[in-house]
Amino acid sequence: MPTYDFREIENRWQANWEADGIYRVSNPGDPDFDETKRKLYILDMFPYPSGAGLHVGHPLGYIGTDIFSRYHRMRGANVLHPMGFDAFGLPAEQYAVDTGVHPRVTTEKNLENYTRQLKAFGFSYDWNRSFATTDPEYYRWTQWIFLQLFESWFDKEQQKARPIAELVSELEDGLRDADGVAWMNLPEDDRRTYLDSQRLAYIDEVPVNWCPALGTVLANEEVTAEGRSDRGDHPVYRRPLRQWMLRITAYADRLIDELELVDWPESVRTMQRNWIGRSEGAHIVFPIKGNLHLRVFTTRPDTVFGATYMVVAPEHPIVDEITPPTWPDGTKPKWTLGIDDPRTAVEAYRLAASRKSELDRQVEDREKTGVFTGAYATNPLTGERIPVFVADYVLMGYGTGAIMAVPGQDQRDWEFAEAFDLPIVRTVQPPKEFSGEAYTGAGPAINSGFLDGLDIETAKEKTIRWLEINGHGEGTVTYKLRDWLFSRQRYWGEPIPILHGPNGELRPVPDEELPLRLPEVEDFRPHASSDENAEPTPLLAKAPDEWKFVEIDGVTYTRELNTMPQWAGSCWYYLRFLDPRNEDALVSKEAEKYWMGDVGVDLYVGGVEHAVLHLLYARFWHKVLYDLGHVSTPEPFGRLFNQGYILADAFQDERGIYVPADEVVRDGDVYLYQGKPVTRVYGKMGKSLKNSVNPDDIFEEYGVDTLRLYEMFMGPLDTSRPWSTRDIVGTHRFLQRLWRNFIDEDTGEILVSEEHATGDLQVLLHRTIAAVTKDMDDLHFNTALARLFELNNALVALPLVPSDVADVFPRLLSPLAPHISEELWSRMGKEGSVVVASWPTYDADLIAEDMATMIVQVNGKVRDRIEVPVTITESEAVAIALASERVLAHTNGAEPRKVIARLPNILSIVV
RNA sequence: GCCCGGGUGGCGAAAUCGGCAGACGCGACGGACUUAAAAUCCGUUACCCGCAAGGGUGUGUGGGUUCAAAUCCCACCCCGGGCACCA
Numbered sequence: 001m002p003t004y005d006f007r008e009i010e011n012r013w014q015a016n017w018e019a020d021g022i023y024r025v026s027n028p029g030d031p032d033f034d035e036t037k038r039k040l041y042i043l044d045m046f047p048y049p050s051g052a053g054l055h056v057g058h059p060l061g062y063i064g065t066d067i068f069s070r071y072h073r074m075r076g077a078n079v080l081h082p083m084g085f086d087a088f089g090l091p092a093e094q095y096a097v098d099t100g101v102h103p104r105v106t107t108e109k110n111l112e113n114y115t116r117q118l119k120a121f122g123f124s125y126d127w128n129r130s131f132a133t134t135d136p137e138y139y140r141w142t143q144w145i146f147l148q149l150f151e152s153w154f155d156k157e158q159q160k161a162r163p164i165a166e167l168v169s170e171l172e173d174g175l176r177d178a179d180g181v182a183w184m185n186l187p188e189d190d191r192r193t194y195l196d197s198q199r200l201a202y203i204d205e206v207p208v209n210w211c212p213a214l215g216t217v218l219a220n221e222e223v224t225a226e227g228r229s230d231r232g233d234h235p236v237y238r239r240p241l242r243q244w245m246l247r248i249t250a251y252a253d254r255l256i257d258e259l260e261l262v263d264w265p266e267s268v269r270t271m272q273r274n275w276i277g278r279s280e281g282a283h284i285v286f287p288i289k290g291n292l293h294l295r296v297f298t299t300r301p302d303t304v305f306g307a308t309y310m311v312v313a314p315e316h317p318i319v320d321e322i323t324p325p326t327w328p329d330g331t332k333p334k335w336t337l338g339i340d341d342p343r344t345a346v347e348a349y350r351l352a353a354s355r356k357s358e359l360d361r362q363v364e365d366r367e368k369t370g371v372f373t374g375a376y377a378t379n380p381l382t383g384e385r386i387p388v389f390v391a392d393y394v395l396m397g398y399g400t401g402a403i404m405a406v407p408g409q410d411q412r413d414w415e416f417a418e419a420f421d422l423p424i425v426r427t428v429q430p431p432k433e434f435s436g437e438a439y440t441g442a443g444p445a446i447n448s449g450f451l452d453g454l455d456i457e458t459a460k461e462k463t464i465r466w467l468e469i470n471g472h473g474e475g476t477v478t479y480k481l482r483d484w485l486f487s488r489q490r491y492w493g494e495p496i497p498i499l500h501g502p503n504g505e506l507r508p509v510p511d512e513e514l515p516l517r518l519p520e521v522e523d524f525r526p527h528a529s530s531d532e533n534a535e536p537t538p539l540l541a542k543a544p545d546e547w548k549f550v551e552i553d554g555v556t557y558t559r560e561l562n563t564m565p566q567w568a569g570s571c572w573y574y575l576r577f578l579d580p581r582n583e584d585a586l587v588s589k590e591a592e593k594y595w596m597g598d599v600g601v602d603l604y605v606g607g608v609e610h611a612v613l614h615l616l617y618a619r620f621w622h623k624v625l626y627d628l629g630h631v632s633t634p635e636p637f638g639r640l641f642n643q644g645y646i647l648a649d650a651f652q653d654e655r656g657i658y659v660p661a662d663e664v665v666r667d668g669d670v671y672l673y674q675g676k677p678v679t680r681v682y683g684k685m686g687k688s689l690k691n692s693v694n695p696d697d698i699f700e701e702y703g704v705d706t707l708r709l710y711e712m713f714m715g716p717l718d719t720s721r722p723w724s725t726r727d728i729v730g731t732h733r734f735l736q737r738l739w740r741n742f743i744d745e746d747t748g749e750i751l752v753s754e755e756h757a758t759g760d761l762q763v764l765l766h767r768t769i770a771a772v773t774k775d776m777d778d779l780h781f782n783t784a785l786a787r788l789f790e791l792n793n794a795l796v797a798l799p800l801v802p803s804d805v806a807d808v809f810p811r812l813l814s815p816l817a818p819h820i821s822e823e824l825w826s827r828m829g830k831e832g833s834v835v836v837a838s839w840p841t842y843d844a845d846l847i848a849e850d851m852a853t854m855i856v857q858v859n860g861k862v863r864d865r866i867e868v869p870v871t872i873t874e875s876e877a878v879a880i881a882l883a884s885e886r887v888l889a890h891t892n893g894a895e896p897r898k899v900i901a902r903l904p905n906i907l908s909i910v911v
Numbered sequence: 912g913c914c915c916g917g918g919u920g921g922c923g924a925a926a927u928c929g930g931c932a933g934a935c936g937c938g939a940c941g942g943a944c945u946u947a948a949a950a951u952c953c954g955u956u957a958c959c960c961g962c963a964a965g966g967g968u969g970u971g972u973g974g975g976u977u978c979a980a981a982u983c984c985c986a987c988c989c990c991g992g993g994c995a996c997c998a
Contacts, residue, residue, distance in 0.1 A: 265915095265916095266915090267914090267915045267916065268915090270914075270915065271914080271915070271993075271994090274914065274915095274993095274994075275994090277997070279997085279998090281998085296998080297998070298998060299997095299998065300998080311998090368996085391996095392996085393996045393998095394996080394997095394998075395996080395997070395998095398997045398998080399997075399998065402998095403998050404998085405998085406998090410998065411912095411996095412996055412998080413998080415996095478997090480997060608915095608916090608992075608993090609992090609993090611915095611993085612993090647991095713923085713924090713935085713936070714923060714924085714936095715923065715924060716924090719916095719917085720917095720991080721923070721924090722922090722923075724922080724923070724937080726922095726937070726938080727922085727923065727936075727937045727938090728937095729936095729937080730923095730935090730936045730937055731936080733936090734936085736950095736951095737951095740951090782923095782924075782925085782935085782936095783924095783925070783934085783935080785935080785936090786924095786925075786934065786935035786936075787934095787935085788935095789935055789936075790934085790935070793935095796952080797952095853931075855930070855931055857930085857978070857979065858978095859978075860977090860978055860979055861979095862931065862979095865931070898978065899978085900930095900978050900979080902930065905930065905931085906930050906931090906978095906979080908930085908978045908979060909978080910978050
């Protein structure tokens with residue numbers, strides 16, 4: 001059929017490519033491996049296959065990486081471009097809870113649908129390398145990595161992970177001791193406890209976010225600001241629980257410092273630094289009375305002379321010990337909440353604070369509340385007695401849960417001091433023009449004894465030295481980053497391969513028994529409860545006894561019943577793609593060395609929502625594997641690129657409920673849904689806004705190539721852009737026009753001449769090659785397309801396409817629109833597939849200009865444009881310009897006072 | 912409040928080593944073809960004044976640097992995302 005039958009063309013070529021295995025990539029050691037090619041690893045953040053299927057917003061980045069991969073294949077690279085699925089997770093489990101359908105069944109169905117949809121885009125993935133994190137052959141190695149963490153400790157001197165066996169031998173040899181106790185003097189049980197406390201994977205009793213309604217514990221980052229669950233919006237309570245933790249904090253410095261090694265957006269690196277939150281400062285000990293003292297962390301030890309009171313978090317354990325039965329002399333009325341004794345007052349405040357920590361805390365905004373404990377501490381530098389308050393603006397989870405308050409240099413402390421009538425002493429001299437309250441800027445120290453006159457940095461150092469010499473504290477570094485809570489009480493995750501002995505001993509499941517498969521359970525409902533005091537129970541407690549209990553050498557062990565979080569599987573999938581069927585290792589040394597090369601993944605593309613968590617966790621695991629010698633690069637992802645989102649109009653009815661956007665009709669200025677007016681809003685395309693557009697529908701109407709081109713033509717890859725189905729016709733028309741330029745629609749004849757292009761068309765051809773090549777390198781696919789549009793438009797008036805244009809055009813277009821390019825290539829009788837054709841080159845001499853347009857400015861305004869030879873000299877240019885009538889009209893013949901020449905483009909005359 | 916992005920025609924956007932603002936596309940308008948419509952092809956399309964030639968204005972706002980600013984500097988406004996009494 002001579003007209004552009006995109007459906008037939010696209011289906012046929014996708015089938016051919018698959019049959020030919022044209023996107024299959026071989027590894028070092030394979031018979032067809034070509035070691036002369038340079039390697040390029042181009043990776044997408046793999047998707048979670050949800051039940052809703054893909055919408056046109058998902059594949060934006062995938063189209064970009066596909067184009068980049070195809071381009072570099074044509075430039076001779078050996079491109080690894082894989083795709084897989086992050087398939088453990090709560091949605092399938094919750095579906096199982098609701099319907100009883102096994103998560104495996106749901107997941108397999110979704111995987112199939114996602115694979116079908118992704119294949120329909122014509123992506124050049126090597127599907128032979130695909131896997132899902134739920135495959136036992138994959139999670140076998142996820143479990144193996146966990147055991148590597150379990151069997152390792154962090155050597156602070158060497159700043160790296162080492163096998164725990166090396167720690168044991170150093171302890172046995174007396175090269176180290178266990179927290180000051182010699183190994184030989186330590187009883188067996190204590191040795192075990194000590195070792196367990198040193199592991200990178202360890203168990204700790206930590207406060208967790210317990211969500212009874214979900215029957216599970218949530219990570220901090222999964223809890224909303226309102227103290228409710230991110231998923232489901234259920235109430236969340238904080239309670240202590242024994243949990244597996246991963247010691248990511250040991251890597252805090254390296255995770256910051258080694259950001260220097262990667263080519264990432266500066267914004268993402270900044271976000272990671274902020275998340276880790278390294279701050280240097282000091283611990284300072286404030287005596288209270290007897291043996292009691294309050295230890296605080298401060299980033300501003302230089303301001304200690306201005307510490308006029310202290311604040312501890314409501315949850316701080318010292319509060320009970322320091323609060324006296326009666327108010328001491330000098331207690332101001334506004335410090336007491338109007339209550340007769342300190343203990344009652346503090347209890348009342350704590351109760352109010354614990355309630356507030358949920359919803360009200362936000363509402364209450366900035367007003368400072370607190371209560372005096374009735375206790376005084378002594379400022380070790382001034383020797384003054386200063387009151388100790390309880391206030392909820394200090395958090396138990398950061399630093400030591402206590403602060404020295406320096407109202408002169410901290411605005412929150414200033415506000416509190418004003419509210420409670422506490423003294424304010426400036427210890428840094430603000431500039432004269434400063435009119436604010438707390439002053440945090442630079443300046444000389446004042447009111448600070450031996451620090452007076454020093455700048456902040458010097459004063460910090462001197463204070464720390466004083467503290468250390470006098471035993472009142474020491475310089476220290478703290479981090480916002482906390483260890484990674486790694487246990488989930490869910491079913492649909494990787495089982496943690498640990499056995500618990502009768503005396504609390506931890507025994508790893510031997511490597512040869514991996515994978516430890518998920519046991520079958522009959523019912524997936526967690527012990528959900530509306531009782532906030534309900535005990536958390538892992539779902540695997542429902543597994544059969546023969547799974548849960550293991551007898552070894554006459555000892556009965558209980559299996560760990562927690563599973564891993566969804567992050568686990570996505571922490572290392574990029575390594576498995578290198579060697580996905582390896583049964584002896586997570587990746588072979590040769591494959592790892594070849595594909596990771598010097599910088600790791602050469603281009604990693606995904607949404608900015610993963611800027612912190614996923615990328616930080618993956619970097620952490622990678623560094624552990626690096627330390628233990630399993631990988632050869634210090635960083636996993638050499639270059640990161642964040643693609644934008646597809647945005648779309650969404651519509652809300654009068655109750656604020658989203659209505660299906662595709663059923664909304666426009667009537668003049670108003671939008672109607674089922675006859676009722678709705679409000680138009682705008683946001684990220686997705687299920688929650690009910691504004692998804694299904695790619696299947698677009699393929700049906702316009703074809704795959706059109707959709708690929710449209711998504712790329714909308715704008716630069718890294719910005720978000722609004723979906724507009726109306727605009728798709730632009731790229732569709734481009735393809736139809738291209739078709740008609742090459743194919744006679746009546747006869748099906750190829751409209752290509754024997755002749756080469758000449759004159760302007762030849763120049764345009766070579767300029768187009770140059771421009772598209774540069775745009776491809778820069779991931780500027782929108783402008784690459786614009787150049788191809790221009791070349792296409794230039795062909796419309798010609799009866800036949802010149803042979804060199806015909807030879808080049810499908811190759812330039814093929815990364816962007818592979819199907820039509822392959823069809824034209826094939827119809828012209830070209831040898832082989834366009835997929836493996838070489839990228840066109842251009843003749844630099846042809847695109848060199850000999851004439852240029854010279855802009856003539858008079859007093860900064862453009863007054864004339866004159867065609868001049870590119871070799872024009874300044875005196876010639878001035879002579880020509882001053883003779884121009886348009887210039888004369890503005891110079892009135894006056895002599896130039898000044899001439900700036902950027903020849904041949906600019907001549908700027910000042911008169 | 913803090914941090915990170917971003918504000919350019921009716922719309923999506925080009926142009927960022929400081930050197931022609933608006934490439935390319937959508938839409939709109941006019942024309943050709945057609946019995947007609949669709950499709951296709953040709954043209955116009957930042958705004959204001961002007962018949963025209965031409966002139967003026969213009970890249971969120973106000974200043975500044977410069978022969979020259981979308982681009983650099985200062986202050987502010989708005990939109991999006993992230994974090995939040997983090998000491």
